[in-house]
Amino acid sequence: MCRLYGFRSSYPRKVECELIRAENSLLAQSRKDSLGNSHPDGWGLATHDGVAPRVVREAEAAGDSEAFRWASAQVHSRNVLAHVRRATIGDLRVENTHPFSDGRWAFAHNGTLAAFPALRERMLAEIPERQRGAILGHTDSEHIFHFLLAQIRTRPERASIASVRAGVAALVGWVQRAAPGSEIGLNILMTDGRESLGVRFGRSLWYALRDRVHPCEVCGGALHVEGRVPEQYHATVVASEPITRSEPWEAFPDASVFRIDAQARLQVEAL
Numbered sequence: 001m002c003r004l005y006g007f008r009s010s011y012p013r014k015v016e017c018e019l020i021r022a023e024n025s026l027l028a029q030s031r032k033d034s035l036g037n038s039h040p041d042g043w044g045l046a047t048h049d050g051v052a053p054r055v056v057r058e059a060e061a062a063g064d065s066e067a068f069r070w071a072s073a074q075v076h077s078r079n080v081l082a083h084v085r086r087a088t089i090g091d092l093r094v095e096n097t098h099p100f101s102d103g104r105w106a107f108a109h110n111g112t113l114a115a116f117p118a119l120r121e122r123m124l125a126e127i128p129e130r131q132r133g134a135i136l137g138h139t140d141s142e143h144i145f146h147f148l149l150a151q152i153r154t155r156p157e158r159a160s161i162a163s164v165r166a167g168v169a170a171l172v173g174w175v176q177r178a179a180p181g182s183e184i185g186l187n188i189l190m191t192d193g194r195e196s197l198g199v200r201f202g203r204s205l206w207y208a209l210r211d212r213v214h215p216c217e218v219c220g221g222a223l224h225v226e227g228r229v230p231e232q233y234h235a236t237v238v239a240s241e242p243i244t245r246s247e248p249w250e251a252f253p254d255a256s257v258f259r260i261d262a263q264a265r266l267q268v269e270a271l
Contacts (some may be wrong), residue, residue: 001033001037001039001086001088001110001111001112001185001203002039002083002084002085002086002098002108002109002110002210002240003029003030003033003039003083003084003110003239003240003241004082004083004108004110004187004189004238004239004240005019005080005081005082005083005237005238005239005240005243006080006081006082006099006189006191006196006198006207006237006238006239006260007028007077007079007080007235007236007237008078008079008080008191008235008236008239008260008264009079009210009214009232009233009234009235009236009264009265010074010078010232010233010234010235010264011078011213011225011229011230011233012049012077012078012225012226013076013077013078013213013223013224013225013235014075014076014224014225015072015075015077015219015224016072016073016075016224017040017216017217017219017224018237018243018244019072019075019144020068020072020073020081021070021218021220022217022244022264023217023221023245024241024243024245025243026062026082026239026243027044027062027063027068027072027083027084029084029100029239029240029241030043030061030063030084031063033240034241034243037086038061038187039061039085039086040060040061040063040064040086041059041061041085041086041087041092042058042059042060042061042084042085042087042092042094042096042097043057043058043060043061043062043068043073043082043083043085043097043099043100044056044057044058044066044078044082044083044085044097044099044108045057045071045081045082045083045086045162046080046081046082046094046099046101046106046108046112046191047075047077047079047080047081047194048077048080048081048106048191048192048193048222049078049079049193050193051104051156051193052101052103052104052193053081053099053101053102053104053105053106053191053193055106056071056100057097057098057099058094058097058115059092059093059094059095059096059097059236059249060092062084062233064270065129066144067141069264070087072258076226078251079107079187079191079193079196080100080189081190081196082099082108083097083098083099083108083110084162085097085098085226087147088112088140089112089116089138089140089196090137090138090139090140090141090142091138093137093233095136095138096135096137096139096142097137098141098269100137100141100142100145100147101166102131102134102145103192104148104192104193104194105191105192106147106188106190106191107141107149107188107189107190108188108189108190108229108267109140109141109144109186109187109188109189109231110185110187110188110203110240111144111184111185111186111187111201111202111203112140112183112185112196113144113171113175113183113184113185113186114141114175114179114183114184115174115175115178115179115182116140116143118173118178118179119174119178119214120143120169122174123143123146123147123171124143126147126150126151127146127147127150128150128153128154131146131149131150131153132146134146136235137206144171144186144188145190148163148164148167148168148188148190151163151166151167151196152164158177159164160192160195160197160259161189161197161257161258161259161267161269164188164190164197164199164257165257165269165271168186168188168199168201168257168271169271171184171186171221172184172186183202184201184202185201185202185203186199186201186202186203186213187199187200187201187202187203187205187240189238194262195259195260196251196259196260197201197257197258197259198238198258198259198260199256199257199258199271200253200254200255200256200258201250201254201255201256201271202254203240204240204241204251205238205239205251205252206238206239206240206241206249206250206251206252207236207238207239207249207250207252207258207266208231208236208237208242208243208247208248209234209235209236209239209242210234210235210236210237210248211233211234211237212233213225213229213233213235214235214244214246214247215246217244217245217246222248234263234264234265235264236260236264236265236266238260252268253268255268255271256270256271257269257270257271
């Protein structure tokens with residue numbers, strides 16, 4: 001298990017409080033989530049406002065890391081992806097810490113494929129040889145990333161959300177045939193800067209839609225933006241658990257796939 005946070009907006013905003021200062025910030029969830037679990041096995045933060053994501057990762061607890069606090073405080077972006085890890089597959093090292101990145105894409109995963117040892121070679125067979133060299137760690141998550149990325153890259157004529165749906169459906173089918181009844185947790189967030197894609201499968205995942213800059217609950221209503229906010233503002237926030245208390249959050253349906261477009265509009269479909 002892990003905890004995820006994703007933010008995409010039509011205008012840059014600081015998200016420091018949602019990451020480290022809010023009552024149920026990602027930092028708070030890393031220490032103790034709603035199920036009573038801690039997530040002490042690494043953290044990562046990606047921002048993406050240009051050609052490639054900027055990623056910072058450490059294989060240590062976010063709660064013990066000054067670097068996590070510093071990195072979170074620097075974020076001023078339209079596109080943020082953050083993760084705190086509770087390791088299941090793969091030991092504690094930076095190479096096994098999310099988000100993973102390749103080219104334009106960054107990716108984070110909450111869950112586990114218990115059947116991964118039985119599926120690994122089949123997944124690798126679907127990934128072009130030149131791309132396999134980008135797999136530096138040993139987690140199921142990084143292999144899932146490159147498997148889905150191969151689905152997107154080898155079918156450029158197909159919408160990316162359709163490629164993700166097809167890839168996840170294939171993984172679920174393989175697991176059900178190779179190891180019936182084994183655990184499947186496939187909550188996913190990924191972005192190439194132009195759009196964000198995600199999946200909810202087997203874990204909790206929530207979203208909040210914003211048609212205005214959300215006033216910060218920690219800072220007395222501060223907006224945490226620079227300059228004048230455009231009249232047409234939209235943002236979508238995705239998290240393993242609701243972060244804020246003063247706005248409505250909705251649960252994604254289980255077995256669903258979603259897309260957040262360049263204007264931060266959310267589209268949700270059945271897997």
